[in-house]
Amino acid sequence: MTDTDPKQPAQQAPDLPSTWRLVSTLSIVALLSGILVVLVYEYTKPIIAENKRLAIERAIFQIFPDAKSTLAFRIEDGQVVAVDADATTGEIVHAVYDQSGQLLGVTLEAAAVGYQDEVRILYGFDPETQCIIGFKVLKTAETPGLGSKISTDPDFLANFNCLQAQVDAQHGGLCHAIKTVKHGSKQHPWEIDAISGSTITSKAIGRMLNGSGQLLLPVIVDNLQLFRDAYRSGAVDNK
Amino acid sequence: MAESTPSDTPLTLEVFTAGLWRENPVFVMMLGLCPTLAVTNSVINSLAMGAASIFVLVCSNALVSVLRKLIPKQIRITAYIIIATFVTMVDYIIQAISLDLYNALGAFIQLIVVNCLILGRAEAYASRNSLGKTVVSALGMGLGFTFALVCLGGVRELLGASTLLGFQVFSSNYEPWVVMLLPPGGFIVLGCWLLLFNWLKQRKTTKMIAAEEAMDTTRQIETS
Numbered sequence: 001m002t003d004t005d006p007k008q009p010a011q012q013a014p015d016l017p018s019t020w021r022l023v024s025t026l027s028i029v030a031l032l033s034g035i036l037v038v039l040v041y042e043y044t045k046p047i048i049a050e051n052k053r054l055a056i057e058r059a060i061f062q063i064f065p066d067a068k069s070t071l072a073f074r075i076e077d078g079q080v081v082a083v084d085a086d087a088t089t090g091e092i093v094h095a096v097y098d099q100s101g102q103l104l105g106v107t108l109e110a111a112a113v114g115y116q117d118e119v120r121i122l123y124g125f126d127p128e129t130q131c132i133i134g135f136k137v138l139k140t141a142e143t144p145g146l147g148s149k150i151s152t153d154p155d156f157l158a159n160f161n162c163l164q165a166q167v168d169a170q171h172g173g174l175c176h177a178i179k180t181v182k183h184g185s186k187q188h189p190w191e192i193d194a195i196s197g198s199t200i201t202s203k204a205i206g207r208m209l210n211g212s213g214q215l216l217l218p219v220i221v222d223n224l225q226l227f228r229d230a231y232r233s234g235a236v237d238n239k
Numbered sequence: 240m241a242e243s244t245p246s247d248t249p250l251t252l253e254v255f256t257a258g259l260w261r262e263n264p265v266f267v268m269m270l271g272l273c274p275t276l277a278v279t280n281s282v283i284n285s286l287a288m289g290a291a292s293i294f295v296l297v298c299s300n301a302l303v304s305v306l307r308k309l310i311p312k313q314i315r316i317t318a319y320i321i322i323a324t325f326v327t328m329v330d331y332i333i334q335a336i337s338l339d340l341y342n343a344l345g346a347f348i349q350l351i352v353v354n355c356l357i358l359g360r361a362e363a364y365a366s367r368n369s370l371g372k373t374v375v376s377a378l379g380m381g382l383g384f385t386f387a388l389v390c391l392g393g394v395r396e397l398l399g400a401s402t403l404l405g406f407q408v409f410s411s412n413y414e415p416w417v418v419m420l421l422p423p424g425g426f427i428v429l430g431c432w433l434l435l436f437n438w439l440k441q442r443k444t445t446k447m448i449a450a451e452e453a454m455d456t457t458r459q460i461e462t463s
Contacts, residue, residue, distance in 0.1 A: 037328060
């Protein structure tokens with residue numbers, strides 16, 4: 001305790017604003033913030049959705065260069081149902097057709113955690129050869145110059161000229177699990193030759209393709225006739 | 240804030256240029272180092288992060304300055320929720336501009352909300368100064384921050400990928416220093432830039448001292 005000087009006026013506590021003022025000020029700031037966020041969200045929502053749709057469309061036509069049109073489907077409880085072209089929720093499958101309406105293949109999305117964050121890809125499946133014939137990266141934050149090589153390394157991309165993804169006789173999964181092997185040690189057509197120095201990202205690609213393939217490709221093979229008939233009976237999104 | 244006293248100093252060019260060089264957020268104040276090290280593996284990422292930070296810094300500081308007399312001192316930090324608002328807005332805007340850019344910047348867009356440069360400027364400057372000075376100062380600081388990010392991003396992209404803004408610079412004989420694109424590269428390049436800045440500062444100080452001593456000597460001679 002210190003002695004107070006009787007000649008000095010007693011030190012007064014600063015005036016505290018009323019609770020009402022504190023609450024009302026914070027409410028106004030929160031309201032202002034909310035309005036700003038909602039305005040920007042509503043304005044950008046259709047633009048973002050269109051960007052996502054275009055990114056997927058670009059990827060589809062890069063995987064299937066002969067493609068002329070696509071139809072969107074969703075896999076629900078092992079069943080395939082037709083959906084709008086801009087549907088994004090659930091396991092979306094795009095059936096891809098050529099000029100004459102022949103089914104070229106289907107594209108599916110797959111994702112797994114890589115070195116930095118989730119890597120999301122769109123891959124193409126050819127039901128005739130039962131091969132994965134290419135993929136395009138939709139989302140990645142992998143290290144430039146290392147993990148990012150999955151999109152550019154010609155040796156790695158050569159794995160996907162025809163990566164075997166044959167559905168087993170019971171249609172319960174794949175005959176052989178897709179897996180990534182050490183660079184230079186690939187022996188089977190269902191193995192992915194990893195990129196030296198980008199092993200974690202290469203393995204993520206193998207993991208996601210195997211996970212998605214085991215689960216979804218049997219459903220795709222079971223419903224091939226549905227995809228073929230859908231072109232004849234329904235409108236398609238032309239390129 | 241209600242109790243803060245607005246600064247009486249006039250709005251000068253110095254208010255703008257301070258953030259660019261003399262009080263550069265990265266090279267002098269060492270603020271916002273997390274995004275500085277994390278996203279500067281290419282020039283385009285550096286520019287995008289810089290632009291996003293400028294938007295959040297200018298808008299949030301402007302609003303803090305406008306509301307400074309209305310917000311009671313006791314709840315001023317809580318009121319800085321305004322910063323989170325602008326970060327959310329910039330998050331949506333970048334997604335609308337380019338999904339590739341948005342994916343490249345990853346979580347660091349959302350993490351602008353905890354960039355101490357923005358909160359620091361709101362508390363130390365915007366809450367005590369007029370709107371005009373706040374906006375000019377925030378713009379200078381934001382550009383200074385972007386300048387620092389591009390300095391790092393340029394060197395790292397050049398040495399690590401032999402490109403600049405995606406264009407090939409060195410021939411195919413050049414073996415890229417991949418380490419420059421990894422976190423250690425960020426620390427190494429930042430260290431080199433800090434070394435350069437400190438050397439320039441030291442050289443300036445030495446020159447000023449030498450000039451003052453020369454003037455003192457001249458005065459003494461004239462007096463005698």
